[in-house]
Amino acid sequence: MSEKILVYIDQFKGKALPTSWEALNAANWLVGQIGGEVLAVTVGEGSQKVAMEAFGFGCTSVFYNDQSDLSDYRAEPYASLVSKVVEEQGCGYLLFPTTTRGRELAAMCSIDLKTGVMPDVTALEMEDGKVLATRPVYAGKLLSKVYCEATPTIITFRARAFTKPEFDGSRSGTPEVVEIAVDDSDNKSKVVGYSEGEVGVSLTDAGVIVSGGRGVSNNPELTPPADLDEKAAEIWRAQEGFKLVKELAAVVNGAVGASRAAVDAGYVPYSHQVGQTGKIVSPDLYIACGISGAIQHLAGMRTSKAIVAINKDPDAPIFKLARFGVVGDLYDILPPLTDALRNRLGK
């Protein structure tokens, strides 16, 4: 029997989250090892468009439901729908992107399907006919290799662990609607509205991240408005400092990160925090500005390909991980660095 690998394509209003396509490529890798075919399922408002796209990325069958009682994401009915496709199609593997929705659905489907779940996996290998998955644990301070003894095997994949597959517009097909009865107990939670997040590049998907730490508030040349108290003046200084970080990020098309110290001090919202109790990131380029490199922070960005550190303190631990280091004040270095990169990138 040919193995069927089902991938959940996480989408919002017709736009797939990039990690979804990366999970599809993990499925392609599995097909290369064990044979079989890749199926996709996607749910919610706009999912028909995403379902069509999935054919272009190489799926052989695609299932979706964009009906009104499923237009807003709610974990309970979405998980029921995914579990139903797994059972009807006899899928041996169920893969998700590690997104907020993907991880939650994987958890619920594991209960429905009486199996386990291996979340936030960064690599796969075959050993003795078993699929071994690598999971960073303790914020990546250790790597654990895991496998699942029950079927289906449920895995969620960390952003940027796999590349996105080639899109070929000549491949197409007709996606199939999957119906489920949305029962009363599911209706106990009800979505009543949305508010937009900050517009910008998502940290976990970002190829480039520019991060600021405590050091961004230390510019002695700035004079805060006189009516601010000490704490407000510090935050004012920090926000002035973060402007430099944001300008550099904009030039390199990067996301803006921050250390826990900077978030806890109120300089930037928590959604920017990189580290063990923030986001775990793995960009191609990570520029750390005024970040000393607490173990907490290093755990969240140590797998970045190239790290650049700018810090006043020559003994800052961040330099041990850095490909390039500058001992200096970020206020002096960032403006000319932003200009220099803008020129080289022709912006």
Place this chain on the structure above:
Amino acid sequence: MKIVVCVKEVPDSAAKMAVEDGEVSWGDAPLVLNPWDEYAVESALQISEKHNGDITVITVGKEASNEALKTALAMGCNQAVLISDPSLSEVDSQAIAQILAAAIRKVGDVDLVFFGRQAIDGDMGVTSAQSARILGFPMLSHVSVIKNVDVDSKKISVDRTTEEGRQSVESGFPSVLSVSKDIGEPRYPSFMGIRKASRAQIPVWSLSDLGLETPNSFVKWPDIQVPPAREITTEMIEGDSPQDIAEKLADKIMGEKVL
């Protein structure tokens, strides 16, 4: 109203982790209440204080796993339960969820169940949703703001954070919540709280107390390692002026071919 908070005891986040003979070790770093769970405790306390609630904090662990529970008690939770059983070793997250679900049923008439978003040891982040699924309670994950709790109509409304922004959701009791850091800074245990917690007798429930056989575990972890050290040669960039340094650094960055 009755609230349960599910917590875990983990090595401190600053611990230097090592593997000795295949066993994970964290040196002399202390065991603490999982940092994410502090937000769950804080959130439960705020609701409980407003609505005259009663909070039971639960963990699954070895006989001596009292650090997380004591911290939660010291912060203000009313009582704690340790679930411990000699048959529980190497259990996966869905097995833990089966046990927690049974414990929540045993507590009885629970209105809200709180979890942290994940534990900083296994970094799984699935136990809350697995428990909710077993219980058949709605799951409200990644809650950033609790906007309203209405005990009379048994309703809660929250804002959840997703990749796109915030989703406002209403739900009924009982519901399971996992909260994130922007719910608000957890309080420090008070002196009185610490004294009370240190004297607390924490009951231990076995699996038979919960009417359970040892649940099946499906996920196995045969191998754990310290990641190979990265070979990094750090090149320090120096120059006559910030402009000079910036130009050199820009050339070096372009040379890495990552932009």
